[in-house]
Amino acid sequence: MLSFVQPNIDYHALAPELVLVGALLLILLVDLVFEDRARWATSSLAGLGLLAALIPIITLAVNGHDRSMFGGAYVVDNFALVMKAVFLLAGYVVVLMSTDYIGEGDYYEGEYYFMLLSSLFGMLIMASARDLISIFIALETLSIPAYLLAGWRKRDLKGNEASLKYYLLGVFASAVMLYGMSLIFGVTGSTVLTDIRDGLGSGESVPIITVGILFVVIGFAFKVSAVPFHTWAPDTYEGAPTPITAFLSVASKAAGFVALLELVFIAFEGHEEVWKPLFWILAAITMTVGNLIALRQTNVVRMLAYSSVAQAGYMLAPFAIAGDLSGGNVGAIKAVVTYLIIYAAMNLGAFAVVIAVARKTRSAELSSFGGLFEYAPGLAVLLAAFVFALAGIPPLGGWYAKLAILNVLIDASTPWATVLAVVVAVNSVIALFYYASVAREMLMRPVADGDRTPVTIPASLAASIGLCAVSTIAIGVAPNLIARFSDLAHFVS
């Protein structure tokens, strides 16, 4: 007779996820019961739900000790908590951006926030997943609502196209990743990451292990839009509603990096000869190609899309020097987490300002930003601040992120790492050109259509811009804030 041992469920550790599920079911219910009368309330509910889910994260962080469930498949440690907080805050900012954007269109508000929270729920699971099945389920839970969100304007052909491209490449990537997982499961006989590490061992790879690791990494390279798997990103970013573009380029990308960190630094740790060269190439061509194509863009959303491809390249760089650091891989993980947090603040901010300006100009073309400084100096200064932060100019947050990446690359002190550091530095200079072109357009060009009426910004959108601006500047001025958080993020035991 089979015996069944009831799994020990730690409700405190699961509380953020449970709160989020409660909130999203409540939104669905409110939307169904009250229909049009309460549709305006769904965005407030979504925002409150996200903030409520932060409370258990704080209590867990105060409590301090790591919690592990389901035989090590679900772990709540400091890394998971930091990433969950980033996801929830990014989600909150996206809700703030969406409130008026979605409320004013003839969109399905209730469903919109339901989908957004579902996707965030998948990301929370991803931060804790330490098992192939959990990672796969988390990836799909965050991706499937995202496919729909990308095509939210369903009567708009561009929206349809954004959704279809994202969908086809997304499911193709997850099939490739799954095939890799199946091979790794076959070699090691386990789905838990730490067991896989022990099962794979170290030393010479047999072809099946190489193929398995390669397929899994390529699957996630799609998710983080690394060149040459980035082709969906610009089209999807342009066709999707702008708040969703911000969401995809920040939260969805961060989730892909979280999965890569977990898989590469826990499960595949012993086989760096397979993935190190791969990441080196991915990082170098991702930042170079992303930046070079961004130079040619005339649409700001598309430019930010290619810029986010390039930023993914910087974040991939620390993967390429794993094992070369004297202090182990913790340094590389810290650099990626630091970059992710800072990137989230500045990229969300840039998109929020673009949304605010587009409320008046109804366009995201670069020329429509002409003379913005004359009639909306506040917005123009903020957008300039965000793009210069993305370029890495002190004292705005971005410089510390770049510094963290360059630091680990130089610390590694191998020829290859040094070459990559040079590639990062050269790319930062290239990127400055197109980031500066946005500022030049706003300052020096004439107002596109001569319309100088000031831009009206709804309160929630202003709050989202403010949140991003404060965090971008605070991190830049006092980088110790972020250093403290990313210090928590060493999860490799």
Added chain:
Amino acid sequence: MSEFLRAYLTVAVFAAFAGLLIAGVLGLSRLIRPNRPTPQKLLTYESGVDPVGSGFSQSQVRYYIFALLFVMFDVEAVFIFPWAMRLELYQVFGLVEMAVFIVILVFGLVYAWRKGVLRWV
């Protein structure tokens, strides 16, 4: 009689009983119902559509939502079967877990119902 055949005897008894039941119900209704055939009634039933034209024809797009709903709920049942096989083992814990799972599925069904997807148009 061997144990093997005895096991099959049970199956045979069940089969006979099932056959008798169907024959009995259909026979009874044939005896008591009026019989007025019209060409409409004699048509092959095909999801409410007249079976005319070639076998390859376009169907109404409005069916696709039913199909999608069916696919989703059908596939979710895959989680319920293994659970049902070992229900006594999981006891109250398993019951509560499955209740949570089904309640979340019901949310989906309620959504479809409120949006009028289940109404025949």
Added chain:
Amino acid sequence: MDVGASWYLVLAAMIFAIGALGLMVRRNPLVMFMCIELMLNAVNLTFVTFSRELNDIGGQVIVFFVLVVAAAEVTVGLGIIVAILRRRPGITADDVSALKG
């Protein structure tokens, strides 16, 4: 003739390759969906084969999850396709090209 695990693995690899190839060369969105299903089923076959070889039920559990997720993916994908076909009947993946650059 002895049919060992490697036969199943090779079959799965071939199905996976056919699916991947089909996704790249075919332009009918529905056929592309079928190719994705083919790839996912190749994955399932691999998992089940390994599960039997290793005598580990875990592989079969994954197949359940893959099946459900595949159904959800197809549901969403068909929804997107129908939304596009309503706007532009008879469209192929190559025609969907309003966004470029």
